[in-house]
Amino acid sequence: MTGEREGPAARPRLAVLYNPKLRGIFYQLVLLAILVWLGIEFALNAKTNLQAQKIATGFGFLDNTAGFGVNQSLIAYQESDTYGRVFFVGLLNTLVVSAFGIALATAIGFLVGVARLSNNWLIARLAGVYVEVIRNLPLLFQILFWYLAVLGALPAPRNAISVLDGVFLSNRGIAVPRPLFGEGSGLVLAAFAIGIVVTLMLRFWAQARQEKTGQQFPLGRAAAGLILGLPLLVMIAAGFPIGFELPQLRGFNFVGGVTMIPEFTALLIALSTYTAAFIAEIVRSGIQAVSRGQTEAAYSLGLKPGRTMSMVVIPQAMRVIIPPLTSQYLNLTKNSSLAVGIGYPDLFAVFAGTTLNQTGQAIEILAVTMAVYLVISLITSALMNWYNSRLQLVER
Amino acid sequence: MKPVVIRLALAAAFAFTAQAASAQTLKTVKDRGTVVCGVSQGLPGFSNPDDKGNWTGLDVDFCRAVAAAIFNDATKVKFTPLSAKDRFTALQSGEIDVLSRNSTWTSSRDTSLGLNFAAVNYYDGQGFMVRKALKVNSALELNGASVCTQTGTTTELNLADFFRTHKMKYEVIAFATADETVKAYDGGRCDVFTTDVSQLYAEKLKLTNANDHVILPEVISKEPLGPVVRHGDDQWFDIVKWTHYAMINAEELGVSQKTLDEALKSTKPDVKRLVGTEGNYGEQLGLTKDWIVRIVKLVGNYGETFDRNVGPGSKLGIARGLNNLWNNGGIQYAPPVR
Numbered sequence: 001m002t003g004e005r006e007g008p009a010a011r012p013r014l015a016v017l018y019n020p021k022l023r024g025i026f027y028q029l030v031l032l033a034i035l036v037w038l039g040i041e042f043a044l045n046a047k048t049n050l051q052a053q054k055i056a057t058g059f060g061f062l063d064n065t066a067g068f069g070v071n072q073s074l075i076a077y078q079e080s081d082t083y084g085r086v087f088f089v090g091l092l093n094t095l096v097v098s099a100f101g102i103a104l105a106t107a108i109g110f111l112v113g114v115a116r117l118s119n120n121w122l123i124a125r126l127a128g129v130y131v132e133v134i135r136n137l138p139l140l141f142q143i144l145f146w147y148l149a150v151l152g153a154l155p156a157p158r159n160a161i162s163v164l165d166g167v168f169l170s171n172r173g174i175a176v177p178r179p180l181f182g183e184g185s186g187l188v189l190a191a192f193a194i195g196i197v198v199t200l201m202l203r204f205w206a207q208a209r210q211e212k213t214g215q216q217f218p219l220g221r222a223a224a225g226l227i228l229g230l231p232l233l234v235m236i237a238a239g240f241p242i243g244f245e246l247p248q249l250r251g252f253n254f255v256g257g258v259t260m261i262p263e264f265t266a267l268l269i270a271l272s273t274y275t276a277a278f279i280a281e282i283v284r285s286g287i288q289a290v291s292r293g294q295t296e297a298a299y300s301l302g303l304k305p306g307r308t309m310s311m312v313v314i315p316q317a318m319r320v321i322i323p324p325l326t327s328q329y330l331n332l333t334k335n336s337s338l339a340v341g342i343g344y345p346d347l348f349a350v351f352a353g354t355t356l357n358q359t360g361q362a363i364e365i366l367a368v369t370m371a372v373y374l375v376i377s378l379i380t381s382a383l384m385n386w387y388n389s390r391l392q393l394v395e396r
Numbered sequence: 397m398k399p400v401v402i403r404l405a406l407a408a409a410f411a412f413t414a415q416a417a418s419a420q421t422l423k424t425v426k427d428r429g430t431v432v433c434g435v436s437q438g439l440p441g442f443s444n445p446d447d448k449g450n451w452t453g454l455d456v457d458f459c460r461a462v463a464a465a466i467f468n469d470a471t472k473v474k475f476t477p478l479s480a481k482d483r484f485t486a487l488q489s490g491e492i493d494v495l496s497r498n499s500t501w502t503s504s505r506d507t508s509l510g511l512n513f514a515a516v517n518y519y520d521g522q523g524f525m526v527r528k529a530l531k532v533n534s535a536l537e538l539n540g541a542s543v544c545t546q547t548g549t550t551t552e553l554n555l556a557d558f559f560r561t562h563k564m565k566y567e568v569i570a571f572a573t574a575d576e577t578v579k580a581y582d583g584g585r586c587d588v589f590t591t592d593v594s595q596l597y598a599e600k601l602k603l604t605n606a607n608d609h610v611i612l613p614e615v616i617s618k619e620p621l622g623p624v625v626r627h628g629d630d631q632w633f634d635i636v637k638w639t640h641y642a643m644i645n646a647e648e649l650g651v652s653q654k655t656l657d658e659a660l661k662s663t664k665p666d667v668k669r670l671v672g673t674e675g676n677y678g679e680q681l682g683l684t685k686d687w688i689v690r691i692v693k694l695v696g697n698y699g700e701t702f703d704r705n706v707g708p709g710s711k712l713g714i715a716r717g718l719n720n721l722w723n724n725g726g727i728q729y730a731p732p733v734r
Binding site: 050052053054055056067068069070071079080148152156171172250251252253255261262263340341342343345349353354356357358359360362 | 480481484485488504505507508509510530538539540541542547548549552553555556557559560566567568569570571572576579580583584585587626627628
């Protein structure tokens with residue numbers, strides 16, 4: 001710029017007008033202003049039209065009584081609660097199925113992905129068949145399959161399949177015992193927490209020692225003793241304060257215990273197996289992206305195949321795996337809205353469905369629902385990006 | 397550069413600033429040549445496509461009557477199947493001209509949705525269906541039961557009220573469509589299926605073994621079902637409302653498809669007004685003088701459509717009950733044409 005500015009004193013004014021950078025900013029600002037103005041215009045226009053048609057607007061409805069029941073709620077909910085509460089009930093149901101789904105999908109996905117590269121012909125082929133079958137069938141179809149054909153085919157509660165007299169499988173869901181925390185159970189829980197903390201500390205110590213001296217420590221056995229053994233000892237000492245409430249068939253359904261409704265189970269299985277097929281492929285490609293030389297080098301150092309995989313190959317593969325894995329997590333969360341097909345009360349079903357219908361406030365409710373899915377996705381994304389940046393090569 | 401931007405912006409402003417809330421439904425319908433009518437996704441007796449794709453039912457006949465009155469052709473209707481969840485949004489957004497989909501008239505729907513309920517073409521109430529094997533004789537014995545229902549309905553709310561009032565526990569499983577709900581009930585996911593009684597009779601026909609199920613005697617709510625239109629177009633509202641009244645009046649005066657020719661020659665003043673040989677009541681609505689003749693000739697009077705679709709002449713075999721004419725023990729009553 002400065003090179004061109006060599007004329008008389010009148011030039012600088014002109015230069016401002018013709019300065020490409022300033023002009024660029026000017027046009028960007030004009031564009032931004034138009035966009036903002038259009039947005040406001042849309043909102044005002046919608047508001048005027050809604051008012052003209054006497055359609056209720058605003059968010060006042062969130063304080064109104066909902067009046068309908070929901071069959072799965074993680075927070076206390078009854079019919080006399082508000083639509084605002086329904087929103088949280090739905091949100092939590094979405095989050096819980098997504099969180100469990102992500103954990104399960106990751107576990108199955110890694111297992112299948114590694115199995116697909118197995119030297120065992122049968123295991124590799126089975127994993128291949130799994131991936132090809134599952135990822136090529138529509139997800140909604142799979143959800144309906146699990147719901148109607150598998151869980152729906154279970155017997156009625158009166159003929160429920162009983163496992164160890166405590167777990168009951170029926171077409172009303174899976175009823176499991178509910179733990180009852182009696183006097184002194186706090187001690188047991190404290191012992192459990194202490195076990196975990198001490199194990200973590202032990203792990204740090206063992207790692208530091210190994211780096212210094214090369215000596216290894218049997219962490220697995222120590223952890224088992226601390227996390228399981230310690231609370232068990234305390235439990236015996238305190239005289240078994242934690243009991244179980246067994247589900248019992250009374251009238252139409254099982255009463256007592258905890259019932260996992262079939263809608264949840266079907267959705268969880270379908271979402272996690274479906275996403276796992278994609279994750280398996282991502283894991284396989286990630287592992288194959290690590291040069292063969294790495295494995296050979298590890299073998300020549302005397303590492304066994306298992307350790308080579310877990311300590312040399314997987315850590316490097318993770319850098320390739322994480323970004324596409326993030327997309328799969330996001331897909332799983334968004335796909336959970338297919339719950340509406342089988343009556344699982346997720347956010348989309350109870351808020352963008354029932355609540356929308358009872359109040360008729362489509363614009364507000366859809367805007368809020370969109371914002372929620374966006375926020376969940378952005379948070380997931382941010383967490384994964386943070387994890388990804390931690391795994392990147394640190395140049396020393 | 398700038399003038400162009402401003403011109404574009406102004407054009408956009410005019411395009412988006414509040415359009416009049418479509419006060420010209422009749423004109424739109426005439427220009428288009430069809431009435432777009434929102435119906436259910438398949439409810440025998442009310443709106444159900446047969447194996448040839450022809451829609452039949454009480455709600456369907458109502459839309460045909462509107463088309464007959466406007467076009468003298470009962471086939472000029474385009475039926476849009478809608479789930480309970482989507483029905484009002486479809487009407488609000490102008491996707492359909494009239495919603496004739498067994499929808500319950502409630503104060504909140506009438507006032508806060510920007511809609512008007514035009515009339516009640518079926519007085520219904522909510523009931524329960526259970527398996528005979530459960531040996532339940534009354535809805536009051538349903539404590540602890542799992543109940544299947546359709547989401548976004550008054551049914552869902554009445555159900556909650558009923559169980560709360562009687563301090564009974566229940567588990568509700570709410571599905572988006574009627575078909576999913578019936579399938580879940582049929583598959584044993586729930587003990588009870590609840591919806592309007594007329595619908596229970598209709599859905600019962602779809603079950604694997606219809607005879608294994610029984611409809612409990614309790615009717616727990618008032619469900620006045622009727623056609624709905626958008627706010628802001630009084631002429632269209634009048635046409636839809638008076639289409640229903642015309643059908644009731646025709647039945648009351650004994651004007652049916654069979655007796656139409658006699659009626660046209662009738663000297664009775666009220667029949668003459670009805671068939672348009674006296675006065676210009678159809679023209680006052682923006683239609684023709686013979687609008688009721690068209691409706692009766694092409695669709696029939698209220699009694700005929702009732703009998704054909706849900707009454708003794710149909711598979712459902714529901715008695716007239718509340719839906720009888722006021723002078724016949726029911727509450728169907730229409731203001732006179734004059």
